[in-house]
Amino acid sequence: RVPELLALCEKVIDLSGDFRLTDPALYPLWYGYGHKREDLLKEAVYGLPELNRQEVAAARLVANPGCYPTSVLLALKPLLMAGANLVDLGDIIIDAKSGVSGAGRSPKLPFHYPECSENFKAYRVAAHQHTPEIEEQAGRLAGEKVTVNFTPHLVPMVRGILSTLYAKLKEPLAEEELLELYREHYRGEPFLRLHTPPGLPETRFVWGSNFCELALRVDRRNGRLILISVIDNLIKGAAGQAVQNMNIMQGWPETEGLL
Amino acid sequence: RVPELLALCEKVIDLSGDFRLTDPALYPLWYGYGHKREDLLKEAVYGLPELNRQEVAAARLVANPGCYPTSVLLALKPLLMAGANLVDLGDIIIDAKSGVSGAGRSPKLPFHYPECSENFKAYRVAAHQHTPEIEEQAGRLAGEKVTVNFTPHLVPMVRGILSTLYAKLKEPLAEEELLELYREHYRGEPFLRLHTPPGLPETRFVWGSNFCELALRVDRRNGRLILISVIDNLIKGAAGQAVQNMNIMQGWPETEGLL
């Protein structure tokens, strides 16, 4: 459908996973099908504005990011781009939790009300198709290979994603230094909010909004950095981000129509 | 399937609505199909043990009652059988509320988690197929025609039914007199509990249990009797009641296997 749409329209924003990965060899492994349009794959821009604002502005085909990768990459970006070797890039753990609307609108048994309510579970452990999307983009930001462990969970609520990330600091760094790094990095970003300790983001804080909220903690006992990131999977994780991309592609104010 | 099962087994308890109504003419009106086995319909016993314990004991085919009618008929029975004309039988209002498992296990859009959670609605207003089942059985208990208004609602919870009934007292009666009537009537019933004011039943009180809990109030300002009845729709409203019926049909202790 994307090729057909491109024949009809000037610009396309695709919300599926079809153009999110750069390496076509990853499609059979993670999506279970071979990619037939490597030319378009090469052309497609990964539509996370905080990473690729300029490329999005010039793009004909934008691949709107997955909901989990959005929450994860926004949490990692300042760290990965810091230049210095701040954390061990082969040892990043992502424990993500999503509301049920993340599974889409088609009624299926695992998302039937009586099956979901009052229940919590992990799924596709170490096998979720958002893993290579995170690794590709994180690697691009870091300028070297990044490997992650990614484990998604299902929360009995309609919407919202909270990702908890664990990274190993290479050198002891104070919480305040890292906070300052994040603050500087995201200065001026219209849809990012950083919590100052003891504040922590909660999914309801971004309900219906295009914001991503972040917090970080350093566990001085073992040199771990813990990052917490929340988005509304239906907004910043899907339709809202598509609107943000459209605004950029059309040269409109980036925040138009978004809360 | 019931005819086929009866050819194979001695006794059948049917949990569908196929044999709950006595009058075959009601099937086209409320279920949308004509009944093909009026002989079995005549033979079938309505399996609400508190109404028909002896008939169930002798039955070959038991029609396990609907979940709503179970909660409603147990609330009305002492009133309808009181002999005196206690309430206006043409003016009984039933406002019923059910958890989502009442809609069955097949995943459909209205019962998809994101559609149900944080939402409350009425459905099939004045058109639910449990209406004639209630009227037939209530009429049998009263010995005259009973008409009801029946409005079901969907509650964002997995299980439980609460029915609120409103009946017009023909003569002023004190709450305590009515309570005493109910107490006497249900003395010895293994699965009934009557709340004494200010107590009121809640659906969680019967979670996982075969009990029906009742309370009543008289609004002296306008002579209304208000009855409140709760059951677990999956137990007393379905499988538990089937077990109770099986126990009776087999001559086993009626409470066997039930909480």
Add this chain to the structure above:
Amino acid sequence: RVPELLALCEKVIDLSGDFRLTDPALYPLWYGYGHKREDLLKEAVYGLPELNRQEVAAARLVANPGCYPTSVLLALKPLLMAGANLVDLGDIIIDAKSGVSGAGRSPKLPFHYPECSENFKAYRVAAHQHTPEIEEQAGRLAGEKVTVNFTPHLVPMVRGILSTLYAKLKEPLAEEELLELYREHYRGEPFLRLHTPPGLPETRFVWGSNFCELALRVDRRNGRLILISVIDNLIKGAAGQAVQNMNIMQGWPETEGLL
């Protein structure tokens, strides 16, 4: 506090129940305290704009209505003002259901998450303090005494009220005639929506909004009119209605700041 505020400000909108009733004698009966400022009680305007728009515009003290009465009175108004004797005014039954935020923000055991979730119950049966508020305003609209049965219930969800009302039609009236009456009556009202059968309102339809949505059904089998009304108890049932009143009192566009 209201008297003190009136000394400080020109106009006050009170969200408590202190000035909602007209008859001071009702306060000891339903609120448990005697009213000390009958002068202000006389002056206060009942702030349901759809009933009292002009009086609100000129008021110094507006009593913002209760959440339940808002949902109920908007459902009844066209009926009560129809002039003809459409329904039996001594026989109106209101079965209301509210989300937990209706109980306020102070943490109390009945509203503790583990006590509310997966539970449904009735409370203050035939004894809720919103009863006289409904009766007074309904009586004023009808021009004669109105008596209601009012039974509130607690729904395991954060926000939303759905009220189901049952009234006895004095003459047989077709659903379509009544719908037309409602359509005409509410033509131009900015915050009312009427559902056309088979449509029915659900609480999520007004989530975060100042709208009241209505539907009606006639049960021809027994001449009952069934009305269904939903509002968001935090918006049209509280703060949103206060904003609507403020807009009217200030001469601003009535819908300003409201969805």
Add this chain to the structure above:
Amino acid sequence: RVPELLALCEKVIDLSGDFRLTDPALYPLWYGYGHKREDLLKEAVYGLPELNRQEVAAARLVANPGCYPTSVLLALKPLLMAGANLVDLGDIIIDAKSGVSGAGRSPKLPFHYPECSENFKAYRVAAHQHTPEIEEQAGRLAGEKVTVNFTPHLVPMVRGILSTLYAKLKEPLAEEELLELYREHYRGEPFLRLHTPPGLPETRFVWGSNFCELALRVDRRNGRLILISVIDNLIKGAAGQAVQNMNIMQGWPETEGLL
């Protein structure tokens, strides 16, 4: 109160945290008070039967474990006791999620229904008082110091804990080898169930039960072992485990009164 109870009774099972830690110096750091009865602290047995069955049998004072540590230690035990150096003991990450009843029954704002429902959040990141309890017991099992990162989260559901643990394998080990290790280790344990891939535990599987259910996965891409553990925080995480301990202390069948 424990000292007073010990004066009155032969045996005491304490469900608080007062006697869970071995090292009195940890109390000021994690609980904010100094311990006044180091003699009793020394005497107290940590009441996780799967770790200390014999000591519990002989104990006068049993410290019933915390809910989180129960879920975590049962997941780690076979690994820690394996003798070989299977995982990096300084690099264990625990991402735990609990239902709201884990916060106790006193109504407080963060556990008020409207604050919890449809929300997910982390809390006490790298600062929860169950951290030293896990480290002490894990260290005892391993025979050397164990350091963990422990981050708890609040799930909008009444009961259940799911802990996701991430450990770094020192040598590449196949999933099946580790599964076999767990199977052997827990053979005969009455309250443990191990899921075979692709099975994964969900909190509802242990609702109301004293069971702990486990699953494990190896992420071959980066040599991480992922463990998933579920319990009902009110049963195996509290009262049920106390009953299990009582059964052992009294010489009764260990499973008596438990599901």
